[in-house]
Amino acid sequence: MALLNLNPDELLTTTRSVRKRLDLTRPVPLELVKECIEIALQAPTGSNRQTWHWLVITDPDQRAAIGEFYRRAVDTYLSSEGACGTLYPEDPQRHAVQKRVGDSVAYLGERMSEVPVLVIPCLDANEAPEYNEAGMWGSIVQAGWSYMLAARARRLGTAWTTLHLMYEKEIAELLKIPDGVVQAALIPTAYSIGTDFKPARRQPLDQVLHLDSW
Template identity: 65%
Template sequence: MTVLPLTPDELLTTTRSVRKRLDLTRPVPLELIRECLEIALQAPSGSNRQDWHWVVVTDADKRKAIADYYADSWERYIASGRSAGVLYADDPERAAVQQRIGTSGQYLADHMAEVPVLVLPCIKAGSLGAGNQAGLWGSILPAAWSYMLAARARGLGTAWTTLHLRHEEAISSLLGIPEGIAQAALIPTAFYTGDTFKPAARQPLDEVLHVDSW
């Protein structure tokens, strides 16, 4: 597979969550997913434990079951009002962005079963001690992000989702994930439509930068 001619900065600033632009009709070769995961395995992990596991779901029935669980969680999320920009009622510009995200999120929830590949990064839940949450999740999230970057460089779109975790136990049972293995995310993966992505609007650095003290 040809890797896109992106500079490191372009790759880091244009890897966006892809929902509406996922190509739901084009199969994704498993070998391409494996290539992305080989890169993900180069990410750091606490004490170099490498206690990660990756569940790649291509079976249509299992994707449909996961999609149904996701849709239930999405409906609960919608009912909370967070997707409609309620959290940013005092910031109209950011609220408008949140509403657009809500629209694309609804599309993903409606079409999750059609996404050709679902990737679930997982980790041994007790591998770094019950109280060491930063170390635990810090040992899987960089690898998951590396997977998403590798996918972007190969013309694949991804989105970071966690709403399915409301039904984590049921999904673990569905996929045969053993007890003690925690799911970190659900990453729908497909080729994307269109040609380009651009950096997203972000708050100014000086609003969040603190040097030497808060």
């Protein structure tokens, strides 16, 4: 498959968490997912320690079980204070954006089991430095982002989700994940419906940039 014709800046600024534009009807070749993970393995790692593992779930029954846990977690999250759409009432534009995000979270919550491939990046906490939480997570997070970038280049849509971690123990038992191996995210992966994604609205640089001191 030909890669999208995106320069590095375009790839970095238009890789979005895709929920409503995942094609739930089109199978994703396993070899394509493996290509993305191979690229993810080149991500920076703390102290050159690759303590990661990658679960790729394609079995319909396994996806259905994980999808049900995710749906329950989404219901809990959306009924809580601070959920999407209630964070910025003083900023109508940002509030509207968060409301759309909440709607897309609810949409994916009902359909996670239909996504053709679910990817769960994990790390072996037994091998991670206990004194350095950033060091522990600092390898798997950028590897997961690299996976999403590689997927975008291959016309796949993904989303970085973590709500399933409300049921991490149950999902670990379902997938026979060993003790001490923790899940970092759940990344739904499917062909995207269209590839015309654009940069998101973010804070102006001068509101977040500090030079030499705060």
